[in-house]
Amino acid sequence: MTISVHPGADDRDWGGRLPRNETLELDDDQRAVRDRIVERGAVWAERSGFAATDDAGGLLGPFNAFVLRPEPGTAFNRWIATDQRHSSLAAPIREVVILTVGVAWQADYEVYAHVAAARSAGLSETVIAGLREGSTEGFADDELAAHRFADELVRTHRVAAGTYARAEELFGRDGVLDLVHLVGMYLATSALLNAFEIPAPPIPD
Known part of the structure; x- marks a missing residue:
């Protein structure tokens, strides 16, 4: 899945405050990260039903920023990939948290x-x-527990005793650790997206 860019659109629009990587002369490390994202991340995005590239081959969302700073971008993507492979949380619960x-x-x-x-x-x-x-x-019980845990942690910076106990009851200690890792990953992603005012396509009905 790609996003069409209207004729005459500014190439930097999808990059927010950042220059689009395809408008720059990338070094070897940056090109390697870009190729890896296109080969892996963009394929996963398409399989999941959203766009990580536009029709000119430009990267959308946080992916452009990862190319511009390849070392932390690579490390961050490795963290996400590790969580996806080894999380004890079911995929729908992970999406509730995200x-x-x-x-x-x-x-x-x-x-x-x-x-x-x-x-x-x-x-x-x-x-x-x-x-x-x-x-x-x-919401099912596990969906509600995951949402309340993440929401309290994000909005109040703490988790109430009852909320914690319910999450531990349903997900176990490993699951609670995985909840916190997942919240941290997507707090970082949200900060990146918002700091650079990176836009998004409309959400399909």
Whole structure:
């Protein structure tokens, strides 16, 4: 999946405050990161139903920033890949957490991408809409526990004893550790997206 750029559109629009990597002369490390993102990240994005590139081959979302700073970008992507492979949390629960963070931070591209990823993972439209609109009606017990844990941590910087106990009951100690790692990853992603005012395509119905 790619996003079409209208004729005459500014090449920097999708980069927000950052220059688009395709407008720059990249060094070897930057080109290697870009190629890796196109070969792996963009394929995963397409499989999940959202766009990581436009029709000119430019990178969308946080991916452009990862190319501009290849060493931390590579390390960050390795962290995400490690979590995806080894998390004890089911994919729909991971998407509950990611969307909780993205909505709290109003990080447009994160919400755009992970609405699609949540649908691909089998999260119900009721829960997706509730996460975006601030309602928990219709949430299953594990969805509600994951959302409350992440939401409290993001918005109050603490987790209440009862919220923690319920998360530990449902997910175990490893699961709670994985919840916190996941929140941290997507807080960092949200900060990057918002600091550089990186836009997002519209979310399909």
